[in-house]
Amino acid sequence: MTAPPTTDDARSLPTRRNSELGLLLFAVVIVTAAEAIVDANVNNGHISINVAYYGAGFAALWLIAHYVVRKVAPYADPILLPIAALINGLGLVLIYRVRLATQDRKFPSADPKQQVIWMVVGIAFFSAVLLIIRNHRVLARYAYTLAAIGLVLLIMPAILPARFSEVNGARIWIRVGGFSIQPGEFAKLALLVFFASYLVDKRDVLSLASRRFLGLSLPRGRDLGPVLVAWLASLAVLVRETDLGSSLLFFGMFVAMLYIATERTSWLVIGLGLFGGGAFLAYHLFGHVQDRVSIWLHPEHYYNTVYPNSYQLLQGLFGMGTGGLFGTGLGQGYPQLVPFAESDFIIATLAEELGLFGLVGILVLYALFVMRGFRIAMSARDPFGKLLSAGLAVSMGLQVFVIVGGVTKLIPLTGLTTPFLSYGGSSLVANFGLMALLLRVSDSSRRPAVPHQPKTPLPEAMTEVVTR
């Protein structure tokens, strides 16, 4: 029996923070058990002290995140945090697992300790976002600043000399000293905020129809400007940085938000048309796009070729096929046969050792996360919050689709990180930011709008600014 959220009853709305805590502890148990299984299977039944370290570290970090939410966003959605924690924890287990398999190599896979450090940075960023941005609508004021920052971050690797921006052939990095970040991950967040704010401002104009054509009401020609800019920017990213995945993600995100804001199907059609045209052009103009498609269509043919080469894709698929329905069991497969089994191909590692059930399980977790994001959008009280959270959900969903679809050979493979799961600092930290923004919007939509009866006498109460 739940009371309708009227103003009178608003104060009695449950915060559901204890549900969040319960689910979080459940995730801690699963992750620690998985870690122990990996250890036991790899080390002939011996469980090392590492399990305790990683289990405790993981639990501590996420409990801090939970505490911050409890304090500054008490009405936020209680499901998002535990889902992200479980995905992140399983990712840590898999990174640890691949490391154990490659520790005797000259170049072992990424160090799980490093990932824990990224988790610390991520939790710090998450807390900072929630603590500093007490009201998400404030962000709209900085929309154009964020747009500028986003564009600079996005374009920077393209402008920098390759030695500062290229890692393993992908020119999507900024490297300073021993430190490297993928600015695209943060650009994504900044641009999302800008899109949301811009589209909320301009949606009345953008949804004006000039004429009808084939049953569609077409927008006015001069309103096409921003769409074309977004299109050109993503093409530029594609061409200069050979980053097919990000380009797809940015443009898809933008078109989906444009459609939601204007409620005009015509924008969707124009967007998809531009995307199709761009993809066609890119395929015919650029070798690396053709290579990706060739590998996708004929992986067996390119197994032994120098370039393009399908070794990684095929070995990933072999692992998944060998894993079958139930998987080989944690620590009992051969993920080390797949290059980048802890980052780009972590989904293949998961599918090999946890089987189809494990893979579908993780996909359901992602779907749940995305659906909660949409739910937050649905119930958001302000258009900006609505569009922002919808955009965040779309970006998460699209990103999972592009990378998982690529690794499982549903679509041509493009390099994107697997949110919360794969090794990599920028992606993890940015996704913590994404989750913080979603929680912030969801908190504001469920938070009692006006205090019914202030406990403190009016003269002593702090002045509250209520923005509607």
Add this chain to the structure above:
Amino acid sequence: MNKPLGRVVMAMMVLFALLIGNATYTQYVHADALRDNSRNSRVLLSEYNHPRGNIVAGSHNVASSKATHDSLKYLRTYPNGPLYAPVTGFYSLVYGANGMEHAENAVLAGTDDRLALSRLSDLFTGRSPKGGNAVLTIDPRAQQAAYQAMAKQTGAVVALDPKTGAILAMVSTPSYDPNKLSSHDSTTITKNYKKYLDDPTNPMLDRAISQTYPPGSVFKTIVSAAALKNGIKPDQQIPAPDGLPLPQSSHVLHNFDGETCGNGQTDSFTHALTISCNTAFADLGLKLGAQKIKDQAKAFGINNGGFSMPLSVAGSSTGDIPDEAKLAESSIGQQDVRITPLQGAMIAAAIGNGGTLMKPYLVKQIQANNYSVVDSTSPSKMSQPMSSSDADKLTKMMETVVSAPDGTGRSAQIPGIQVAAKTGTADNAVGKPPHAWFVGFAPANNPKVAVAVLIEHGGVNGNETTGGEAAGPVAKAVMQAVLADSGGGH
């Protein structure tokens, strides 16, 4: 904005459904093809990831797994490679497994159901699962004796325990070294394999069970068994002319070297066997008829196709015997009669075991990796080719082959022990020396071992004694080795 939002949600759900559908295709529908793809080394790696069980003969491991430091964690080694190669086979990255490695793969890999209990306990004790052991019936001393006695000759030796069918020795020469095919370097393996294949002496051919040879005079034991069954007495005089004109043919069958059996017209049945008189046995065969010869052969295991013990044994056969001329030739083990050396040993074993043929077997026990016995083979009867009294008579006749001054098998005499045997000198290809055969058992009255020796082209054309002279000493060495192991005999 909620209406288009709803549509975007739908679109997103479609994307997730596509991912799940494709994952199901990859990991369920297409999974077997991906797992079995020749470029997928995972199945092989996991096989090499656990130590394979041992193949054991006596107190030796003739095949075992050694830990290594490369990506395939265990290397299969064969401490006495060529000696046991016909039994163990090899376990190769490139060419798979054969021999016992193939036949008992489930036990050695640890996947056999009989090992389920020990696998379960491994799970709880946390040890890495190791395969079970296959303990062979092979007597290492007999195996070694046979291999040494064959020296540089080409051929095969099989020794059986006549009372159980246990295979005590199985040698094929020249042999190969399975270590050379079981390394972790596929280039070397391929090179070695090709070298063995190109070798004209065909070292990877298991001559003991995979190859059939004309038995020559060894087949006279089967004609004798049929004759005894049909009432002919050991001391009975039977026709033994110097030349036997073959019916429906212009050909005349002669004895070896134009020798005379008995008085030139007849000879006693026993003496005909002692000296291996061709005309006497051709005539016996003609009198008995093709059907009785075939039936008797079948009772000894010939014409039954192959069988498995658990290595697969090629089928021995008498051929069709369509007319009398061919019947006469078949009765002295020529024409289309072909048997494996193992079949030769089975004939000797059945006669020695009072006419009862026991099914040959090579695996004595299956052990779990903690050496506890999870299964052991109990001997089983294969057939009853002779009555026990006929078998006794034939045994006495075969003793004369070794003991009589004019016997063809004198080279196998063992001081203090009665040996019963039959030699053979089998023509094969025109212009090539005949194969030398020796089948026999000892001690004659209570046999502990039955043996067959075949030496390719080991005889001299036209001389029946040469087969016995070449193959007899090898048989003797094997019989002595077994008798020494079983307490000296009597």
